[in-house]
Amino acid sequence: MGLLENSRLLHHPKWTTLDRPKMTTIQNRRPSEMDDHISIQGDPLRDLVKSERRHPGPTCNYLASRRNNYGNIPFGEFIPLALYATVPDLERLTSHDVERLAQIASQRHKAKNGDFIKALSKYCKNLDSLQQAAALFEGAIYLVEKTIEGGTYSVSPETIAEDREHWVLVSRAQLQLLQLSHPKANDDGLNGPHDPGEAVRITAVAANVGGLERIFGDFLRVGFNTSSMRKEEGGKSFTEAVRLHMAPAVGEDFTLEIRIGFGAGKAIAQLISTGDDLRDVLGNYLYEVTKTSKTKPPVRLTWIDMDCNLELMLGFVEGEKIYHVIFPRL
Numbered sequence: 001m002g003l004l005e006n007s008r009l010l011h012h013p014k015w016t017t018l019d020r021p022k023m024t025t026i027q028n029r030r031p032s033e034m035d036d037h038i039s040i041q042g043d044p045l046r047d048l049v050k051s052e053r054r055h056p057g058p059t060c061n062y063l064a065s066r067r068n069n070y071g072n073i074p075f076g077e078f079i080p081l082a083l084y085a086t087v088p089d090l091e092r093l094t095s096h097d098v099e100r101l102a103q104i105a106s107q108r109h110k111a112k113n114g115d116f117i118k119a120l121s122k123y124c125k126n127l128d129s130l131q132q133a134a135a136l137f138e139g140a141i142y143l144v145e146k147t148i149e150g151g152t153y154s155v156s157p158e159t160i161a162e163d164r165e166h167w168v169l170v171s172r173a174q175l176q177l178l179q180l181s182h183p184k185a186n187d188d189g190l191n192g193p194h195d196p197g198e199a200v201r202i203t204a205v206a207a208n209v210g211g212l213e214r215i216f217g218d219f220l221r222v223g224f225n226t227s228s229m230r231k232e233e234g235g236k237s238f239t240e241a242v243r244l245h246m247a248p249a250v251g252e253d254f255t256l257e258i259r260i261g262f263g264a265g266k267a268i269a270q271l272i273s274t275g276d277d278l279r280d281v282l283g284n285y286l287y288e289v290t291k292t293s294k295t296k297p298p299v300r301l302t303w304i305d306m307d308c309n310l311e312l313m314l315g316f317v318e319g320e321k322i323y324h325v326i327f328p329r330l
Contacts, residue, residue, distance in 0.1 A: 045097065049084035049105040056083045060126035062090060064135065070098065075142040077102040079119045080109040116143075204327050207242040211326035217283015220310075223264025227307045230259065244323055247316050253293050254319025256286075256312040265308025269301050282312070289318045 053059065060082045063070065072095075073081065081102040090098060109119065120139045124132045216224065224230055229241040245255035260268075268281050278299060279287040290298040292315025300311040314322060 045101050046104055048086070048089050049081075049101060049108055051108070052083045053086065056122065057126040058087050059083070059085055059090070060123050061131075062087045064123075064127050064131045067134070067138075070095070070102075073099055073102045075138050076116065076146075077106040079116065079123050079139075080105040080114070082123050083119055084108060202246045204244040204246065204323065205240050205242075206238045207244070207326040209237050209239055212239070212242060214325055215283070215285050215322060217281070217286065219264065219267075219281045220258070220260070220283055220286070223260035223268075223281075223310075224258060226261030226264065227259045228261075228305065229307060242326065244319070244326065246323070247319055251316050253295050253316065254314040254322070256314055256319075256322065258310045258312070259304070260308050260310050262306050262308060265301060265303070265310065268299075268308075268310065272297075272299065272301070286312060289314050289322070292318050 063078065063082045067078070070078065081098075084105040085101060089101075093101065120135070124135050127135060212224070213221070224241060227241055230239060233239055233241070241259040243257040245257065247254050264281075268278065271278055271281060278290075282290070282299075290312050293313035294315070295313040298313040300313075302309045302311070
């Protein structure tokens with residue numbers, strides 16, 4: 001099964017303030033369960049999420065349509081946030097303050113012995129059918145992740161950790177495709193006025209070599225097999241020498257990243273510098289797919305030690321097709 005990793009680097013400012021008079025600063029740290037009570041005391045955000053809202057529908061819809069923009073918030077904190085916060089508060093807070101608000105809302109919910117399944121059900125009742133599907137899918141990922149963490153198994157901890165990572169991250173890639181299919185996913189203004197941040201971008205790694213054989217031309221196949229990264233894998237059926245960066249939004253480009261050997265990279269670089277056609281080195285299929293890209297130029301090279309990173313920009317529809325060819329479905 002293909003591993004997936006979150007390619008976004010998280011931004012952690014040391015301090016942040018709220019746009020309110022005489023408001024104290026809030027330190028950026030995730031409290032442990034041991035100091036939940038202490039962390040809430042004296043925090044000016046605590047007054048914004050004192051209890052569940054009687055009518056959480058507007059907040060649930062607001063957050064559901066912006067889930068990718070608040071991807072840093074764990075789902076176990078995201079649901080209480082939707083039930084405890086208000087849209088006006090979310091709109092005026094920075095993305096970091098919203099993350100902190102989610103932590104406090106989750107602490108409040110736990111302190112009241114709130115049930116996650118009931119909270120998720122209440123959240124879903126306020127969404128349309130496609131948003132409900134995405135929420136239930138993410139809820140399933142969250143619950144299975146917690147179950148695996150807390151279970152007792154006869155295999156090694158390393159095997160448990162690897163299986164958990166495979167399942168959770170593959171599921172998250174499928175979740176992002178589901179979220180991107182929602183008609184509101186590309187609406188203007190989803191980022192909000194106070195920098196909730198860019199949508200989390202998922203990167204699929206550990207591609208199925210059999211699937212790669214279907215899309216690579218002869219030259220690219222040789223270049224891939226002669227890379228030092230692929231040689232170190234010893235002919236495994238999955239490779240980390242190929243990654244697919246998922247489109248950040250519907251209609252945007254996917255990026256196929258392929259590690260190739262120095263010689264193959266040098267040959268491609270020469271063709272690019274002279275403006276020659278790349279069909280022979282990419283193969284007919286990938287050459288045609290790069291022509292569907294919005295990004296120009298659609299082919300890029302970077303050097304890594306004795307290898308070369310080849311990046312191919314793919315149109316959204318073709319990128320989805322390639323994803324399903326080189327990464328196994330759930």
